[in-house]
Amino acid sequence: MLKFFNSLFGRVVIALVAGIVIGAVFPHFAQSLRPLGDGFLKLIKMVIGPIVFCVVVSGMAHAGDLRKVGRVGLKSVIYFEIMTTIALVIGAVLAYATRPGVGMNINLHSLDPASLSTYTENAKSLKDTAGFLLKIIPDTAINAFATGDILQILVFSVLFGSALSLLGNKAQRVSSLIDELSQVFFRVM
Template sequence: MTSATIAAARRAPLYKSLFAQVVAGLVLGIALGVLAPEFAVGLKFFSDAFLKLISMIVAPIVFCVVVHGIAGAGDLKKVGRVGGKALIYFEVMTTVALAVGLILAYVIRPGVGMNINTASLDANALSAYAENAHKLQGGGFGAFILNIIPSTSFDAFARNDVLEVLFFAIVFGVSLALVGEPAKQVAELVDATSKVLFRAMGLIVRLAPLGVLGAVAYTVGKYGV
């Protein structure tokens, strides 16, 4: 059955491949941006909608995966060891990503030649990043920890603050593991919910070609090829 599945996948037409569809969306976006820039700018709706759909599903998935992982492990000592390794891995890879980003920024210099009039840009576009930067200043480590703890669990989900959702998920998962057998049905519900959410994510990802089309068409139509 495995061989038959692989063979069927190999026989699938190219146009059904998500990668091929994304590439087609990229090429079409460039073409529309060059040939019909005013129309292409209006396609930004597709990229905005796609990003909102992804943002909509991320926080619930993070919650369910973390809770199920901690509750399913059972032994909290094992969870602590795995969590420590994950934290070290995260810190190392984040440092590598920052270094690569800085090197590419200085070597490739993305954005040079786009001739953007900075006076026409939205001054509020970076407000969220500026707000997060201010959280790291003045209050020290204590203020940073307080900003991770949500006012309420519903507030963290409503504002789509993944860090706060992650903190609540850790607390909830540890509590499930400590309760044990009486909370088994809750753990099973979380697991089933995560499967549904991943299925929903699969459906959203199928719209990636439209998201790429809208983003590239808007960028080329507004700022040039």
């Protein structure tokens, strides 16, 4: 049992249960703790991009044969699509069963439509396959990290990792640096 309490999973479960209990018993106090949760989420978002970059680049650089990386990549995409579809089905079933938001008495006329402008602009650029493909290519590598666009970071990481893999021993120092950086970012996490 002590092993459960010392594991990350155990701590997350304990925090989840504590949050539910505090929210149910002391709702005003729970609301005052919101900045802690928001700050925690921002801290996680801060390191996700660099961690994805380091893990993908390191994995590709150490894989050796790019064909092997391609096979693993294809299997990963298929797995991702299947799991995403299952998650969407579960979410849709639960939404129809639990009907979230019912009884909240929100006046739709009082909502600010301008706050949705960012989402509608993004949706306009994704109307076709060409728009989607152009959207996943970052304008600059730094911009992908600055905006936190994980798909753009992933595209850059794959290109960077492929280049390191093709360079072989010539890129050993860069590859070692990225391995060390990944350890640092995981410690930050």
